[in-house]
Amino acid sequence: MIELVAHSEAMREAVRLAGRVATTDANVLVTGESGAGKDALALYIHRESKRAAGSFVKIDCAALPAELLEAELFGYERGAFTGAQESKPGRLEAAHKGTLVLDEIAHLSTDAQAKLLRVIERREFERLGGRRTVKVDARLIALTNVDLDEAVRRRAFRPDLFYRLNVVRIHVPPLRERREDVRKLARGFLKTYAAKHGRRALRIEPAALQMLETYDFPGNVRELAHVLERAVIVADGERVEVEHLPESVRAAASLQRRREARMTLAELEAAYIAETLVAARGNKSEAARLLGISRKNLYEKLARQKGNDEG
Ligand SMILES: Nc1ncnc2c1ncn2[C@@H]1O[C@H](COP(=O)(O)OP(=O)(O)O)[C@@H](O)[C@H]1O
Ligand SMILES: [Mg+2]
Known part of the structure; x- marks a missing residue:
C-alpha cells in the first residue's frame, strides 16, 4: 500500500x-x-x-x-x-x-x-x-x-x-468532507499507477486538480484511485488534463458550475443541448439519441432557443 x-x-x-x-x-x-x-x-x-x-x-x-x-x-x-x-x-x-x-x-x-x-x-x-x-x-x-x-x-x-x-x-x-486530501492522494496514485503501467510520472494540470477537488466522489478514495489509474493510461503527454478525467467527473463539474451560476431550467437545458451537440460533433441525430429525444423534438427545441435569443 x-x-x-x-x-x-x-x-x-x-x-x-x-x-x-x-x-x-x-x-x-x-x-x-x-x-x-x-x-x-x-x-x-x-x-x-x-x-x-x-x-x-x-x-x-x-x-x-x-x-x-x-x-x-x-x-x-x-x-x-x-x-x-x-x-x-x-x-x-x-x-x-x-x-x-x-x-x-x-x-x-x-x-x-x-x-x-x-x-x-x-x-x-x-x-x-x-x-x-x-x-x-x-x-x-x-x-x-x-x-x-x-x-x-x-x-x-x-x-x-x-x-x-x-x-x-x-x-x-468521506472524501468530500476532506477535500484537502485530494491533491496529495492524487499525486500518490499518479506515481503508483505510472510505475504499475510503465509510464513516466505525470503531472496534474491545475484545472484538472481543481475539478477533482470540487467533485463529490461517491466512491471516495477508491474512486479517486480509479480516476487516476485511467488518466495514467489515457494521457499521452506529460500532464493529466481535464480531458483525461472521466465523463462522470466532468459532467458533475459542469453541473456544479451551473448551480453556482443559478441558471434557469431553460438555460440549463440550452447549455446541456449545446454540450451534447459538441460531444456528437454537430451530428443532430446522434445528439438527439444521446439526449433521449427525437430528432424532430431536438429541432423544435433549437428553434425555440433561437426564438428566445432573438426575442
Ligand atoms: N488515506 C489514504 N491514503 C492513501 N491511500 C488510501 C487512503 N485511504 C484509502 N486509500 C486507498 O484507497 C483504496 C480504498 O480504500 P479502502 O481502505 O479499501 O476503503 P474501505 O475499506 O473503506 O472501502 C485502497 O486502495 C486504499 O489503499
Ligand atoms: Mg474495504
Missing part, C-alpha cells in the same frame, strides 16, 4: 486516534463509507502495533453465505459438513498473535455473533465439528459502512458483541 495520506484535520484526527489505539490491544470499530479508507486504516493500526510482526488477516462477512463464513472464520474438522474432506484452520487461527479484520461486520449471522462474543470474552473457540478448544490471541478490528448502533436497535446485532467491538470507534470521513 502507498503511504496513508492524512493532510486534512479530520483525517489527521482519525490517524492520531489510530496511532494511540495501536499501542494497546483494544478492539476497534472503524466506520465510514465504502472506499473511504477503512481497510487502509486497519492496516495502519496493525503496522503501528506490537503485533506488526504477526499476520494481518481479513475476512469479509458479506462475501459468503452464513455457513461458509463460519467455516472460513472458525475453521473446521474433517467431516464437519458434506465436502469437509480435510480439517482446515480458519482465519481466526491464522490471526493468532496478529490482527483479524472483520469487514462488513453487520452481515455476521446471529450464530457467528454468539461464537465471536465467546472468542472475545474467553479467547477460545472450537473449529466447526471439532471438540478440541483452540486458544487464540488476536486483536479484532471490525469495519462497517452501515450504522451499527441502528442494527443493534433493530435487534439485528447483539448489543453485548457491539459493546465489545466498539471499545474504540474511529470514523473515516
Whole structure:
C-alpha cells in the first residue's frame, strides 16, 4: 500500500486516534463509507502495533453465505459438513498473535455473533465439528459502512458483541468532507499507477486538480484511485488534463458550475443541448439519441432557443 495520506484535520484526527489505539490491544470499530479508507486504516493500526510482526488477516462477512463464513472464520474438522474432506484452520487461527479484520461486520449471522462474543470474552473457540478448544490471541478490528448502533436497535446485532467491538470507534470521513486530501492522494496514485503501467510520472494540470477537488466522489478514495489509474493510461503527454478525467467527473463539474451560476431550467437545458451537440460533433441525430429525444423534438427545441435569443 502507498503511504496513508492524512493532510486534512479530520483525517489527521482519525490517524492520531489510530496511532494511540495501536499501542494497546483494544478492539476497534472503524466506520465510514465504502472506499473511504477503512481497510487502509486497519492496516495502519496493525503496522503501528506490537503485533506488526504477526499476520494481518481479513475476512469479509458479506462475501459468503452464513455457513461458509463460519467455516472460513472458525475453521473446521474433517467431516464437519458434506465436502469437509480435510480439517482446515480458519482465519481466526491464522490471526493468532496478529490482527483479524472483520469487514462488513453487520452481515455476521446471529450464530457467528454468539461464537465471536465467546472468542472475545474467553479467547477460545472450537473449529466447526471439532471438540478440541483452540486458544487464540488476536486483536479484532471490525469495519462497517452501515450504522451499527441502528442494527443493534433493530435487534439485528447483539448489543453485548457491539459493546465489545466498539471499545474504540474511529470514523473515516468521506472524501468530500476532506477535500484537502485530494491533491496529495492524487499525486500518490499518479506515481503508483505510472510505475504499475510503465509510464513516466505525470503531472496534474491545475484545472484538472481543481475539478477533482470540487467533485463529490461517491466512491471516495477508491474512486479517486480509479480516476487516476485511467488518466495514467489515457494521457499521452506529460500532464493529466481535464480531458483525461472521466465523463462522470466532468459532467458533475459542469453541473456544479451551473448551480453556482443559478441558471434557469431553460438555460440549463440550452447549455446541456449545446454540450451534447459538441460531444456528437454537430451530428443532430446522434445528439438527439444521446439526449433521449427525437430528432424532430431536438429541432423544435433549437428553434425555440433561437426564438428566445432573438426575442
Ligand atoms: N488515506 C489514504 N491514503 C492513501 N491511500 C488510501 C487512503 N485511504 C484509502 N486509500 C486507498 O484507497 C483504496 C480504498 O480504500 P479502502 O481502505 O479499501 O476503503 P474501505 O475499506 O473503506 O472501502 C485502497 O486502495 C486504499 O489503499
Ligand atoms: Mg474495504
